[in-house]
Amino acid sequence: MQVALLCGLTAATVIVLFFLKLRHPRVAVASLLLWERVLQDRHHRSLLERLRRLLSLLLALTIALLIALALGRPEAGAITGAPREAVIVLDTSITMAARTADNQSRWDHARDAATRLIESxxxxxxxxxADTSGRVATAMTADREQLGAALERMTPLASRPVFPQVDVSGREVxxxxxxxATLDLPRTARVLxxxxxxxxxxxxxxxxxxxAGExxxxxxxxxxxNHSLESKYIRLTIEDSSEVGFIENVTVNGRDxxxxxxxxxGNPVGVIRARVTTDEDVLAVDDEAIDYLPPLRDTTVALVTAGNEFLETLLGLDGRVDLRVISPDVYNGNEAVDLYVFDEFAPSIQPRHPALxxxxxxxxxxxxxxxxxxxRASAIEVTNWDEAHPILEHVSMLDVRITDARHLEFASTSPTTRILASGGQTPLVVVNSAVPKWVAVNFALDDSDFPVHPSFPIFMQNVLTWFMGDxxxxxxxxxxxDVPLSDATVATINGVDLTTWSRLGSTSFEAPVPGLYVASAGAART
Incomplete structure (x- = not known):
């Protein structure tokens, strides 16, 4: 309708202007002889003149209509009567929250651009x-209020951006x-x-x-x-709940x-908070990071060994361990301890407490x-290890060399037994989560360089923490x-409940800022 009205007004204007005749002035001449010959000539060419004027009118109409259509920018669907269908996807990755020179944000400009596309x-x-966080997606609609409301619900999030699962076939994207952000875009997509x-x-x-070693x-x-083009002078600050602080200034080159x-x-405990500050930082959400150290508690450990300097030294240096060294020939399984560490020895009957x-x-x-x-397996390198398990978290076994290992076959029918690390077909680290828990490392520390790796103290700390239920x-x-608890509730450290949604065997929630969050499902917490 709008296109037809535009074309009609343009054609009417051109026709009126084309046939508009100016009044010619009257002039007195001495003789009409010459003018009579001109009039006779014009009479002979009148048909050709009419054709020329008609063609001139058609050409003027064509040019005027093309200019009007170009200024109006109608789509082919508008001319044919079919509505235009377009998919508009807004990137809601966290970098869109970065401030711009006009003191707005990239997101503000993106939302304005989408609004202009719709209004024009x-x-x-x-x-x-639709957005790239999977939170907002409308149906194909001409309802401007619904589209505006969808734009208002969208916001930049720190989740991984993904191009939405929408039907783009035959549609403008x-x-x-x-x-x-790296998005898997359709080939026909146009990026604004x-x-x-x-x-x-x-x-x-x-x-x-x-x-390590202390x-x-x-x-x-x-x-x-530093994502800036220029180098930045950065102030690094670390604080914990005990107010043990650390401040250091560093310079980081651009794009480095x-x-x-x-x-x-000191001895930090609880929430450990790190911050970086610098001049003209346009994105605040990535300036802070959180880690958490649970309070230490004393653990009585019985080391059953014929003599192992590595284990005696490491466990003896751990401030939360009350170490007792026992010879294998005097072990009886009735020791008043919290857990055992067996060195090249295993009792015939499982002990009542967790065992490494x-x-x-x-x-x-x-x-x-x-x-x-x-x-017997010789000259082994660790080829696979599962860092997702608590005892191997932050433990790298990439360069661990093992000269000799004992290849044991563990029953695969036990649902609580898992092989966490292996060298080829040889199980190297095996765990069982049934109470009492146990962890089997199938090589002696003297037969590997694992004890001198920075990861070994972390491994020992992780095992003790896992055994004690922390x-x-x-x-x-x-x-x-995602947290590995079914139907869990999630709250901030201040007790504010967050919205959650369940998945198979896990619970998901949105963490908008760095912080400590507590997930609970019955007696289980993480």
Missing amino acids: AGGNDRFLL IVVSDGI SVFEPADNVAIADFTVVAR REGYDGRFVIA TIMRTVALS LFRPPGRPWLAASDLTPPL RLPLRRSVGTV
């Missing part, structure tokens, strides 16, 4: 609006993005960029670990990224990333590992977080 379209044109260069620094990773003390391990390990003073075993012989209670004669905190980035 025909009244019957239909749009499908427009993606409004800053181009930072709202990118503007900006200064940003971020903590890409932060972990607090026990300092009774007390922790190190903070950082990865600091550095890794640092800093010694934390190094190079154990096959035993029935060790997943029926006694049914098959053990084999769940290590899950370390996740802000955004959508």
Whole structure:
């Protein structure tokens, strides 16, 4: 209708102007002889003149209508009567929250761009609006109020951006993005960029670990990224609930990333908070990171060994361990301890407390590992290990060399037994989560360089924590977080409940900012 009205008005204007005749002035001449010959000539060419004027009118109409249509920018669907259908996808990754030079954000510009696309379209044109966080997606609709409400519900999130699962076949696809996130776009998609260069620094990773070889003390391990074009002078601050602080200034080159390990003073406990600050940082959400250290509690450990310097030294230096060294020939299983560490020894009957075993012989209670004669494996490298399990979290076994290992066959029918690390076909680290728990390391410390690796004290700390039932905190980035608890409730450290949704065997929630969150399902917590 709008196109027809535009074309009609344009044609009427051109025709009126074309046939508009000016009044010619009257002039007196001395003779009409010459003018009579001109009039006779004109009479002979009148038919050709009419054809010329008609063609001139048609050409004028064509040019005017083309100019009008170009200015009106109608789609082919509007001309044919079919409504236009377009899919508009807005990038809601966290970088869209970066401030721009006009003190707005990339997201503000993206939302304005989508609004202009919709408002400049025909009244019957239909749009499908969706975001890359999977939170908002409309049906294909011409309802401008519904589209506006969908835009209002969208916001940048720290979740992984994914192109939405929508039908784009035969439809125009427009993606409004800053181009930072990697999206799997359809081949026909047109990208409307709202990118503007900006200064940003971020903590890409932060972990607090026990300092190797010392009774007390922790190190903070950082990865600091400078996404700016120029180098940045960055102030790094670390605080914990006991107000043990650390401040350091570092310079990071433009488009560069550095890794640092800093010694934390005192004995930090609880929430450990790290921050980076610098001039002209346009994105605040990635300036802070959180780690958590549970309060230490004394644990009585019986080390059953004929003599192992590595284990005696490491356990003796651990401030939360009350160590008792027992010879295998005096072990009776009735010791008043919290857990056992067996060095190249395993009792015939499973102890009543959790046990860590190094190079154990096959035993029935060790997943029926006694049914098959053990084999000897030499010159082994660790080829697979599961860092997702609590005892191997932050434990790298990439360069661990093992000269000799005992190859035991563990029963695969036990649902609580898992092989966490292996060298080829040889199980190297095996765990059983049934109470009382046990962990079998199928090589002696003297037959490997594992004890001198920085990961070994972390491994021992993880095992003790897992045995004592203290769940290590899950370390996740802000955004959508999955916790391995079914139908759990999630709250902030201040007790504010968060919205959750259940998945198969897990619960998900949205962590908008760095912090400590507690997930609970019955007696289980993480």
